[in-house]
Amino acid sequence: MSENKGVAVYCEIKDDKIMPIAAEGLGIGRKLADSLGQELAAIILGSGVGNYAQQAIAAGADKVYAIENTQLKEYQPDIYVSVLESAAKQIKPLIMIMGQTDGGRELAPRLAFRLGTAAILDCVDLDIDGESKRLLQTKPVYGGNAQAVFVTETDPQIATIRTKAMTALEPDASRKGEVVNIKAEIDAAAVKTKIVKRVAEEVAGMKIEDAAIVVSGGRGIGSAEGFKQLEELAALLKGAVGGSRPSCDNNWIPDTSQVGLTGKIIAPDVYIAVAISGSSQHMSGCSGAKTIMAINKDKEANIFRYARFGVAGDWKKVLPAFTARLKELMAS
Amino acid sequence: MNIIVCVKQVIDPEAPPASFKIDTENNKAEMHGAPPVIDPYGEYAVEAALRLKEAKGGTITIMVMGVNLLREVVKKPLAMGADELILLEDEAFTGVDSLTTAQALSLAIKKKGGYDLILCGREASDTNAGQTGPAIAEILGLPCITIARKIEASDSSLKVERATLTGYDVIESTLPAVVTVSNEIGEPRYPTIKGIMAAKKIEPVIWKPGDIGLDLPAGNKTKLRRLFQPVHEGKCEFVDGETAEEMAVTLANKLRESKIL
Ligand SMILES: Cc1cc2nc3c(=O)[nH]c(=O)nc-3n(C[C@H](O)[C@H](O)[C@H](O)COP(=O)(O)OP(=O)(O)OC[C@H]3O[C@@H](n4cnc5c(N)ncnc54)[C@H](O)[C@@H]3O)c2cc1C
Ligand SMILES: Nc1ncnc2c1ncn2[C@@H]1O[C@H](COP(=O)(O)O)[C@@H](O)[C@H]1O
Numbered sequence: 001m002s003e004n005k006g007v008a009v010y011c012e013i014k015d016d017k018i019m020p021i022a023a024e025g026l027g028i029g030r031k032l033a034d035s036l037g038q039e040l041a042a043i044i045l046g047s048g049v050g051n052y053a054q055q056a057i058a059a060g061a062d063k064v065y066a067i068e069n070t071q072l073k074e075y076q077p078d079i080y081v082s083v084l085e086s087a088a089k090q091i092k093p094l095i096m097i098m099g100q101t102d103g104g105r106e107l108a109p110r111l112a113f114r115l116g117t118a119a120i121l122d123c124v125d126l127d128i129d130g131e132s133k134r135l136l137q138t139k140p141v142y143g144g145n146a147q148a149v150f151v152t153e154t155d156p157q158i159a160t161i162r163t164k165a166m167t168a169l170e171p172d173a174s175r176k177g178e179v180v181n182i183k184a185e186i187d188a189a190a191v192k193t194k195i196v197k198r199v200a201e202e203v204a205g206m207k208i209e210d211a212a213i214v215v216s217g218g219r220g221i222g223s224a225e226g227f228k229q230l231e232e233l234a235a236l237l238k239g240a241v242g243g244s245r246p247s248c249d250n251n252w253i254p255d256t257s258q259v260g261l262t263g264k265i266i267a268p269d270v271y272i273a274v275a276i277s278g279s280s281q282h283m284s285g286c287s288g289a290k291t292i293m294a295i296n297k298d299k300e301a302n303i304f305r306y307a308r309f310g311v312a313g314d315w316k317k318v319l320p321a322f323t324a325r326l327k328e329l330m331a332s
Numbered sequence: 333m334n335i336i337v338c339v340k341q342v343i344d345p346e347a348p349p350a351s352f353k354i355d356t357e358n359n360k361a362e363m364h365g366a367p368p369v370i371d372p373y374g375e376y377a378v379e380a381a382l383r384l385k386e387a388k389g390g391t392i393t394i395m396v397m398g399v400n401l402l403r404e405v406v407k408k409p410l411a412m413g414a415d416e417l418i419l420l421e422d423e424a425f426t427g428v429d430s431l432t433t434a435q436a437l438s439l440a441i442k443k444k445g446g447y448d449l450i451l452c453g454r455e456a457s458d459t460n461a462g463q464t465g466p467a468i469a470e471i472l473g474l475p476c477i478t479i480a481r482k483i484e485a486s487d488s489s490l491k492v493e494r495a496t497l498t499g500y501d502v503i504e505s506t507l508p509a510v511v512t513v514s515n516e517i518g519e520p521r522y523p524t525i526k527g528i529m530a531a532k533k534i535e536p537v538i539w540k541p542g543d544i545g546l547d548l549p550a551g552n553k554t555k556l557r558r559l560f561q562p563v564h565e566g567k568c569e570f571v572d573g574e575t576a577e578e579m580a581v582t583l584a585n586k587l588r589e590s591k592i593l
Contacts, residue, residue: 077476102496106478109430109463113470118431118553121462136557141460142361143345145352149557192475193505201499213593237593245515255481255516256498261460262514264497270592280349287564291592293583294568302349305566311583317576325584326593 004155006039007032008065008093010084011056012101013044018052021099023059023168025161028126029097030060030169032135035128038094041065043087045080047073050179057177060169064179065091071186075103078191081110086184088115093156095135097126100160108160119158120150124165135159143261144280144287163265164288201256205231206240208257213239214268216259216286219246220275220297220315227252230274233323236330242266244276260285274315278303295319333390333485335381336444337414337451338437338464339374341398341405345457346372352561359559361458370396370408373453377513378409379520380483381451388485391415393444397436399426403536410531411523417536418444422548424541429552430459434467439544441472449490450510454479465512475505481516 007029011022026042033040042056045067053064067083084107088096096111098104100122112119124147125138135157141148152158208214215234217227227241234241241253248258259266261281267288274295276282283306286292294307295315304310311318347366354361370378381392394409397420410417420440428436441450450472452465462478469476475490481500482493485507494501495514523531541548571586573579587593 105462106466106476109461109466110470110476113431113434113467118429119463120554122460139460141559142343142352142458143460145349146354146361146559146561148559151555151557152553153555154553192509193477193503195501195503197502198496199499199502249515249519255495262454278349279346280352281345293587299570304568304570305349305564307568309583309587310568310570311576311579312570313576313579318580321577321580322584325581326588329584329588 002094002155004092004094006041006093007036007095007097008041008043008088008091008156009061010043010096010098010104011052012099012103013046013049013052018044018055018059019099019101020168021101021161021163022056023171024164024166025097025099026056026060027168028161028166029095032095032126032128036094036133039063041091041093043067043084043091045069045072045083045087053177053179054173055171057175058171058173062177064177066179066181067184068181069184069186074195076191076195077103077106077110078193079186081107081114082187082190083184084111085114087182088156090182096156096158098158098160100162104160108158112158115156117154117156117158118152119160120152121160122162123159124162126159126161126166140261140284142280144284164267201254203254203256205234206238208240208242208259209264209266211240212268213237213270213272214242214259214266214286214289215239215272215274216242216244216276217247217252217274218244218276221247221252224252229319229323233272233319233326236323236327239268244282273303273307274319276303277301278306333384333388333448334393334446335384335390335449335451336393336395336441336447337374337377337381337409338395338468339378339406339409339453340371340456341368341396341401342371342456342458344369354559354561356559359556361559368402368405370405371453371456371458373455373457373513373515375409375453375520376515376517377451377453378412378414380480380513380517382413382521384449384483384485385413390448393418395420395437395440397425397433397440399423406536407531407534408523410534411527412521413527417534419536419538420544421538422540424548427552427556429554430461430463431467432552434464434471436541436544436546437464438468438471439546440539441468443539443544448507449485450474450508452510452512454512454514462512465510469510472510475509477503477505477509478512479514480511481514483511483517
């Protein structure tokens with residue numbers, strides 16, 4: 001038995017708030033901590049972190065470990081991994097949860113190695129095994145064709161969670177918690193890479209992760225020209241345009257609009273899939289949509305196994321008529 | 333510039349999902365009727381290596397760890413233009429976890445030596461783990477850059493664009509380093525006839541756990557409890573109509589009436 005105890009959630013900060021995924025981590029973390037009868041802690045690092053502690057407490061944390069250092073202002077993986085290593089050694093959690101974010105996906109495996117344990121990435125479910133009290137970590141494998149349940153036999157058991165797979169608690173501003181400042185030395189020699197520039201590629205219009213309606217196109221669209229018709233429908237519905245990987249690889253739409261396992265995981269109210277076959281990797285990114293509607297000329301296409309409504313036909317004929325009719329209906 | 337590329341043999345991720353089956357007894361997955369392939373992101377890493385070789389010269393060594401490696405599959409990177417193939421092939425490599433995989437590959441990389449750059453895929457299509465590259469970097473104490481969409485190298489340094497969910501970061505590092513490669517790097521080339529002929533003549537080097545000093549079973553830190561296929565009921569309502577236009581109009585009416593749109 002190790003002396004490790006409790007659940008710790010690494011809370012990333014963005015736009016002056018703890019990220020939604022951090023709140024989701026605290027949501028599931030609360031459940032796990034309660035089921036173990038142990039404490040839920042949040043780990044926040046950066047500069048001016050004190051401001052975020054109450055947010056983490058409102059989201060479910062009993063305790064916040066704050067690591068304040070101006071060198072942590074900007075994300076740098078070598079520094080962040082060594083600070084998290086130091087934090088984990090001081091806190092000694094039984095379970096550590098991180099978001100499957102740009103940072104989390106590279107920090108978690110490196111951190112796990114340094115702590116002599118293992119990480120399971122992109123979990124869609126976390127639970128405590130009734131018998132062994134170990135963490136059952138469910139994650140999609142084989143591109144989403146299957147799910148695997150893993151158990152890590154060393155501590156801390158590190159997991160990253162998929163966006164929107166877990167539910168955050170309703171923030172409760174009246175919750176009380178303790179804030180503990182801890183120190184972590186930053187070893188300049190550990191810094192091996194230098195981030196010289198960060199580029200945000202602005203997409204015109206709404207972002208797919210924020211839109212209630214997403215119109216998405218696949219390889220069958222055939223050209224950037226074709227995507228104009230998808231944009232027209234998206235504009236009418238006040239939605240966003242997304243696509244499968246081939247649509248991004250062909251530069252018909254920006255890479256940041258890719259839906260799927262290695263793109264964005266979205267859960268809009270309506271997902272309109274046009275000329276997308278519905279590979280498991282693509283569906284990983286959109287199967288959380290409330291209603292999926294598909295247009296595909298192949299009636300056997302896998303997308304129809306997920307779709308609530310389908311049109312088996314050529315999108316070039318279906319889409320203009322569909323958009324025109326909707327326009328009429330919406331005008332009246 | 334000498335590059336080592338880690339590539340894996342996997343079941344074909346692009347085969348129709350209907351061919352995917354799980355052997356629940358052995359917690360193993362199969363693609364019925366589809367032969368294995370090299371893992372797609374590993375193939376993107378091979379492409380990245382070939383482009384660097386074109387720009388800087390040097391050699392490309394491919395490393396594959398696994399069991400029952402089909403020569404026609406694992407030789408594909410050679411046919412694309414890589415120079416050498418090292419296979420870590422042994423029954424003992426069945427069902428090893430990410431860390432043990434990284435340990436085995438790291439030992440093999442050390443034994444091989446003389447490298448400037450190690451490339452992996454961003455994630456294998458079967459594990460979807462994305463752990464091997466970062467773990468190799470930790471084990472060998474090398475700089476680690478993940479999810480590369482562009483790689484430029486000089487004699488002693490590297491400039492990489494890392495794809496992020498909002499755009500990309502430009503990252504510099506010294507060499508040697510470990511970089512994991514994403515699809516934005518560009519489509520892998522097809523093997524040429526000449527390449528396929530050349531690959532036929534290259535005999536893979538085969539290393540057993542003992543050859544690299546790997547003590548197996550070192551014991552996985554993670555255990556696979558269960559492997560299962562999520563079910564989709566698949567209740568798609570296909571709209572009727574004589575023509576595509578008719579179907580489109582019916583669908584628009586239906587979605588409007590039901591207040592979905
Ligand atoms: C590890 C890994 C990660 C991946 N991550 C992602 C990811 O994040 N996102 C992603 O999308 N993919 C991802 N992929 C790729 C994925 O496996 C598929 O190759 C991809 O999703 C296929 O895209 P598609 O449906 O647009 O193309 P295709 O599979 O080629 O399908 C095109 C469809 O268009 C239909 N069509 C063609 N013409 C017309 C027409 N005129 N009218 C109507 N229908 C038409 C066809 O019937 C077909 O169904 C990943 C792959 C791997 C191995
Ligand atoms: N058994 C293996 N042999 C060679 N390379 C591997 C192996 N497993 C993983 N890799 C490399 O590591 C990448 C990421 O794999 P993973 O960490 O399993 O997602 C793959 O794309 C390969 O480049």
